[in-house]
Each structure stands twice: as structure tokens, then as C-alpha cells.
């Protein structure tokens with residue numbers, strides 16, 4: 001985010017100073033430029049959050065496997081499915097929501113790093129990160145059924161009833177043909193003029209695409225027609241303040257429960273999975 005960029009430029013200034021008197025004029029010039037740049041970046045950051053930010057209330061907290069490097073989450077007919085990543089630890093799981101117990105599990109070959117999952121009719125679909133391979137399973141049995149090709153990286157996956165929707169870590173969402181995974185179109189996700197990069201796990205919620213953003217404690221709501229950012233959901237309160245958090249433990253995983261409108265959310269190697277209710281944004 002912009003704030004971090006400002007911080008980096010300011011530490012750059014400190015590095016310049018020991019170079020001696022001859023460079024003070026140059027340093028002053030650079031400092032002026034940096035200040036102007038920082039101001040622009042700060043203004044950009046402020047603009048970036050001009051879109052409405054909604055809060056969310058925790059309805060319930062369930063146990064979650066702290067070893068699960070969560071990459072995908074989906075709820076189908078009250079049954080929770082989870083895809084996990086990591087070389088040698090990627091899997092597709094059926095999980096008991098209330099206890100977090102893994103009821104069924106299929107492990108991926110060690111060379112595949114599991115990514116997002118989605119339900120599709122009687123199947124589950126799972127992406128891999130850099131292997132160029134997508135996997136289709138029979139949902140009832142978790143039996144692998146077929147493969148399809150992925151161009152570039154696979155990150156998050158959901159569907160709108162007609163097409164699969166995939167993220168790849170960039171600011172773009174691709175719409176794929178469910179028959180063969182072929183790309184049909186793509187949109188660039190913009191908040192005003194700012195591309196929202198690192199789009200990760202996805203969920204289709206009330207006609208919108210909701211996305212995790214890698215290393216951010218918020219969700220972003222996206223209009224699938226044109227990629228416009230409709231708003232954010234602040235989830236920075238989910239991780240308890242008195243608990244240590246490792247760098248890799250980022251928020252990732254969204255599943256909607258259509259009957260209640262609740263969301264189930266968790267993160268990579270989080271010991272908890274939260275049921276949340278999102279409030280309408282004040283300016284929404």
C-alpha cells in the first residue's frame with residue numbers, strides 16, 4: 001500500500017545523508033522530489049479508500065486446522081470444502097465446520113502447489129499455482145475426474161453460474177469456459193484509477209466478486225461486469241491482538257452461506273475460522 005511506499009522512500013533519505021557535504025544540494029533536491037512523491041502517494045492512498053468500507057461482526061468462531069495453508073474455501077449444501085497449498089502439503093478436504101475436523105482429504109502430488117477451489121455442479125475444481133494444471137473432482141467422493149490447462153499462475157477461483165472466475169495474483173480477473181477452462185474474457189480491477197493487485201481467494205456474493213488481497217486484512221468487493229471496486233470489508237479485528245502472528249498467516253479463504261448471508265472466513269495456518277455478518281457500508 002501507499003503508506004509503506006512512503007516509509008521506504010523516507011528510509012532512503014537517511015541513507016543519502018552520510019555521503020558528505022558535496023551532495024547536500026543534490027540531497028535537498030531529491031528530498032523535495034521525494035516529499036512531492038510521498039504527498040502524491042499519500043493522496044493516492046487516501047483516494048484508494050474512498051470506496052465505502054464496511055465493518056463485520058463475528059457471529060461464531062470455530063476451530064481450524066492450524067497446519068492448513070488455506071487457499072480456497074467453499075460451502076455447498078451446508079458442507080465445507082477447503083483447498084490447501086504448499087509443496088508436499090497441498091490437499092482438497094471436506095471439513096466439519098463446527099469442530100474443524102477433516103472428514104475426507106485428497107493429497108496432491110508433491111510437485112503441485114494447490115490454490116483456489118470452487119464448486120461446479122457435481123464437481124469441485126482446484127487450481128495449482130505454477131504447474132499450469134487445474135483439477136476436476138467428483139464432489140461427493142473427492143475422486144479426481146479430469147484436468148485442464150491454466151495459462152500463467154492460478155490463485156483464486158469462484159463462479160457466477162455460467163463461467164468460472166479466476167485470479168492470478170495480478171489486478172485482473174479472468175472468466176473461463178467451464179467445459180475446458182479456456183479464457184473467455186478478463187477485467188482489470190480498479191479502485192478509481194488504482195489497480196488492485198494481488199487478488200487472491202474469491203467468492204461470488206450477491207452478483208459481486210469478493211476477494212482476498214494477499215497480505216491485506218480486508219476483502220474487496222468487485223463488480224464483475226467491469227472490474228470496478230464497489231467497496232471493502234474491514235477484517236483487521238479477526239486476529240486476536242494478544243496472539244502472535246507469523247508473517248505467512250495472512251487472511252485467505254471466503255465461503256458464503258447463502259441461506260443466512262453469513263461469510264465463513266479464515267487464513268493460512270489460522271487456528272480459527274470465523275462466521276461473520278457484514279454490515280452495510282455507511283455510504284453504500
Ligand SMILES: [Ca+2]
Nearest residue numbers: 073202203254
Ligand atoms: Ca471461495
